[in-house]
Amino acid sequence: MNISTTAKSFQAFSLSILILLAGAPGLSAKEYVIGAGDVLYISVQDNKELDSAVIVRPDSKITFPLIGDIQAAGLTASELATSITKELEKKVKRPTVTVSLREVGSYRIYVLGKVAKPGVYNSRSEITLLQALSMAGGIAEGADLSVAYVVRGTQRLPVDLVKLLREVDITHNTPLMPEDVIVIPDIPKLKNLIVVMGEVNKPGVYPLNKDEEMSPLQAIALAGGFTQFAASSRVTVIRDELGKKSALRVDVKDLIKNPGTSKGLILKPGDTVIVP
Secondary structure (H helix, E strand, O other): OOHHHHHHHHHHHHHHHHHHHOOOOOOOOOOOEOOOOOEEEEEEOOOHHHOEEEEOOOOOEEEEOOOEEEEOOOOEHHHHHHHHHHHHOOOOOOOOEEEEEEEOOOEEEEEEEOEOOOEEEEEOOOOEHHHHHHHOOOEOOOEOHHHOEEEEOOEEEEOOHHHHHHOOOHHHOOEOOOOOEEEEOEOOOOOOEEEEEEOEOOOEEEEOOOOOOOOHHHHHHHOOOEOOOOOHHHEEEEEEEOOEEEEEEEOHHHHHHOOOOOOOOOOOOOOEEEEO
16 A cells, blocks of 8 residues: 555545534534525514514614614524514514524635645634535545644634544534634655654654654554554554655564564654554
């Protein structure tokens, strides 16, 4: 197996997981916040003549009978219903107002970094992290899943793609808000570091002391050892030497059984240990 085959297999696996889980429910989302371009339907109980479908204008307002212009963008449906009720009480006796979302025109998400198709994506309904990554074609080769994050306004929110994609833990399938920016960084060029990824308990980047020799087995131990799903006989070390990448197969299972038979492969700075 060469590096391109390994990378394509991982990308295909990631994308298949995205497609399978994209529609799965994630964390409980905050109530949707109305934005410019959204289409709302507003009804007033026992006052059918006031029922209206309205579009939130670029100035963030809507126009409603008996009230005129009123702020809509930045509010939830229940908050807008409360605002309209307060204004209508000046004209109508005990109005009961309901606001519902007919069409989303403001739900825009940005996906940047190591995905197949970085860019801006629009949706007509709320989407989750998995759905956004699926729209962007899935994770690309060289992505560092351990440091991915979402930018929301002035906040930087970490997301655990390792648990979401590798452990299929959908509690990390975070609902996204309009204008969220998903950032998938690439793995930095490594100096005196190695990467351990796949079916280990603590995948990530680890220091490699140039004065000490480290085997793939020792690196896996450093990363918390194998998970119960690890294929220890098919561990692969990806190595980049002078721009030429190679994939070196290591039967760690055999090394564990027969530790004295062979010293085995010694890791070099920049190596990536993959446990399938």
